[in-house]
Amino acid sequence: xxxxxxxxxxxxxxxxxxxxxxxxxxxxxxxxxxxxxxxxxxxxxxxxxxxxxxxxxxxxxxxxxxxxxxxxxxxxxxxxxxxxxxxxxxxxxxxxxxxxxxxxxxxxxxxxxxxxxxxxxxxxxxxxxxxxxxxxxxxxxxxxxxxxxxxxxxxxxxxxxxxxxxxxxxxxxxxxxxxxxxxxxxxx
Amino acid sequence: xxxxxxxxxxxxxxxxxxxxxxxxxxxxxxxxxxxxxxxxxxxxxxxxxxxxxxxxxxxxxxxxxxxxxxxxxxxxxxxxxxxxxxxxxxxxxxxxxxxxxxxxxxxxxxxxxxxxxxxxxxxxxxxxxxxxxxxxxxxxxxxxxxxxxxxxxxxxxxxxxxxxxxxxxxxxxxxxxxxxxxxxxxxxxxxxxxxxxxxxxxxxxxxxxxxxxxxxxxxxxxxxxxxxxxxxxxxxxxxxxxxxxxxxxxxxxxxxxxxxxxxxxxxxxxxxxxxxxxxxxxxxxxxxxxxxxxxxxxxxxxxxxxxxxxxxxxxxxxxxxxxxxxxxxxxxxxxxxxxxxxxxxxxxxxxxxxxxxxxxxxxxxxxxxxxxxxxxxxxxxxxxxxxxxxxxxxxxxxxxxxxxxxxxxxxxxxxxxxxxxxxxxxxxxxxxxxxxxxxxxxxxxxxxxxxxxxxxxxxxxxxxxxxxxxxxx
Ligand code: SF4
Numbered sequence: 001x002x003x004x005x006x007x008x009x010x011x012x013x014x015x016x017x018x019x020x021x022x023x024x025x026x027x028x029x030x031x032x033x034x035x036x037x038x039x040x041x042x043x044x045x046x047x048x049x050x051x052x053x054x055x056x057x058x059x060x061x062x063x064x065x066x067x068x069x070x071x072x073x074x075x076x077x078x079x080x081x082x083x084x085x086x087x088x089x090x091x092x093x094x095x096x097x098x099x100x101x102x103x104x105x106x107x108x109x110x111x112x113x114x115x116x117x118x119x120x121x122x123x124x125x126x127x128x129x130x131x132x133x134x135x136x137x138x139x140x141x142x143x144x145x146x147x148x149x150x151x152x153x154x155x156x157x158x159x160x161x162x163x164x165x166x167x168x169x170x171x172x173x174x175x176x177x178x179x180x181x182x183x184x185x186x187x188x
Numbered sequence: 189x190x191x192x193x194x195x196x197x198x199x200x201x202x203x204x205x206x207x208x209x210x211x212x213x214x215x216x217x218x219x220x221x222x223x224x225x226x227x228x229x230x231x232x233x234x235x236x237x238x239x240x241x242x243x244x245x246x247x248x249x250x251x252x253x254x255x256x257x258x259x260x261x262x263x264x265x266x267x268x269x270x271x272x273x274x275x276x277x278x279x280x281x282x283x284x285x286x287x288x289x290x291x292x293x294x295x296x297x298x299x300x301x302x303x304x305x306x307x308x309x310x311x312x313x314x315x316x317x318x319x320x321x322x323x324x325x326x327x328x329x330x331x332x333x334x335x336x337x338x339x340x341x342x343x344x345x346x347x348x349x350x351x352x353x354x355x356x357x358x359x360x361x362x363x364x365x366x367x368x369x370x371x372x373x374x375x376x377x378x379x380x381x382x383x384x385x386x387x388x389x390x391x392x393x394x395x396x397x398x399x400x401x402x403x404x405x406x407x408x409x410x411x412x413x414x415x416x417x418x419x420x421x422x423x424x425x426x427x428x429x430x431x432x433x434x435x436x437x438x439x440x441x442x443x444x445x446x447x448x449x450x451x452x453x454x455x456x457x458x459x460x461x462x463x464x465x466x467x468x469x470x471x472x473x474x475x476x477x478x479x480x481x482x483x484x485x486x487x488x489x490x491x492x493x494x495x496x497x498x499x500x501x502x503x504x505x506x507x508x509x510x511x512x513x514x515x516x517x518x519x520x521x522x523x524x525x526x527x528x529x530x531x532x533x534x535x536x537x538x539x540x541x542x543x544x545x546x547x548x549x550x551x552x553x554x555x556x557x558x559x560x561x562x563x564x565x566x567x568x569x570x571x572x573x574x575x576x577x578x579x580x581x582x583x584x585x586x587x588x589x590x591x592x593x594x595x596x597x598x599x600x601x602x603x604x605x606x607x608x609x610x611x612x613x614x615x616x617x618x619x620x621x622x623x624x625x626x627x628x629x630x631x632x633x634x635x636x637x638x639x640x641x642x643x644x645x646x647x648x649x650x651x652x653x654x655x656x657x658x659x660x661x
Pocket of ligand 1: 606
């Protein structure tokens, strides 16, 4: 993964917690399949089960959008990895906010969902332009606006390496076996 | 004493480094205790299976079931009525995974089953200086013992199962000084709600909090667990408390606590863990609790709280996103700005969860229920945190007090804290809950939650509305 180009979908609410992203009643699964149909379930569907036409994810603007711009403190609350699984299953590849909760960020990075933190000014600009066509280049760590404006973002070096080269973290850890054994021997 | 004074966090971090971090790679941190439950583990075992991996140290992992299990009494044949087939399948999956990999499993019906954050300490598995992880954001509860305890995702559950290690960047540290002496009727839950209000909902993001100060020292282990439990509600990675005599007294004689000579050695080691005078933190805050009153949340995140004597805040006094956030919360809660919160009618009271389901919580609630009746309009549930808590409560006759008052006395589990097992609010209902999250729909779609202490929750059950428990007639 290096390059994402897509329109944005904007959910300006602050503090979107993982219970909103995927309510607990959908956590009884023992696999990861098909969670996308219930992402933001309680906002997305009306009491009769029909899609709520007012909700952005049910609108044409959201079709094929890979970038979600959300309010401050996105992904707070429960550690459920079902949240990034559901977002990825829906089609999102990046989340942009002013702050992203720790556990959610960790989980997102392990599922090819890029958590991008921007300044309040840039965030305001994105909130004000829903549907803007944005480009994200992970190698250069930049967001490119339709105007050509480039905004750089920070990302952990290791996470970037893993995302760009398809390195899986479990594989990396397994490769450190001699160190783990040595540590265990030291402590015994 | 080391040369540069160190924090408790630094000591634990350093002693668990398999490999230190560099700019290119995170640290590899060794895990002493891995707790698992039915909801966040199946996919992790799935990864092990698909890659042909074994659990590296099955004896360092402990499993229980809590989230999706029924808390209604078993059938005469001992079977349970699950909310649905999926919940049942999930519980069976965990049992099968544990059997296959040789992991200790505390299943329903076992005398050691309970909410994962209640049984860890109860069994003496949680010990000072340990690294404790669980696929659950309230793992910080175990920090009350001076352990570094934090929640992880399911991928990481797989990492720990396969390697007993985690890849971690070192978090920042914040000292939360809690000064003053609590007045009667005010407790640990009120303290942590006040702290979260002060830090803000995301104010602890990236930090490990260390709670210190007289008010923390004065708390029992149960109270300290209540405080550490909700660290995540300020966004913090973990929350911990330097161990002291209170910690050691709690641990003495627990099934997994060291005994004999090993106990004396452990105490010597644990005594050296406390944060040293002059140790540096990346941030520091002070909260004085001497004038603290019982606290309640009024909104849809745990930082939106006020004292029971206060009025619901007004969005008009705020600007921009702050105003919108508050207005949206009040709209969901169906509450009017400027009105006193006391007097608000309620429908359900839930006393339970990993925040407040321990024996001291139940004793507090029972004090209020004793000789009184739950209001006719209220459905009250008391759900002990574990089989051991249930047994103890029954030995003390607390179950009779609850039942005589008209409250339901349940089997241990998460129950209405997360509403996965059928215990839930109906749309629009108001609940006073001793749990930790008042998010939209957390206790059932459309349900509205006021978070409070066991005392405040019990007083509301009797009154049918929000009241100051200190004024209950
Ligand atoms: S009681 Fe609630 S918060 Fe605690 S572990 Fe269970 S579901 Fe999570």
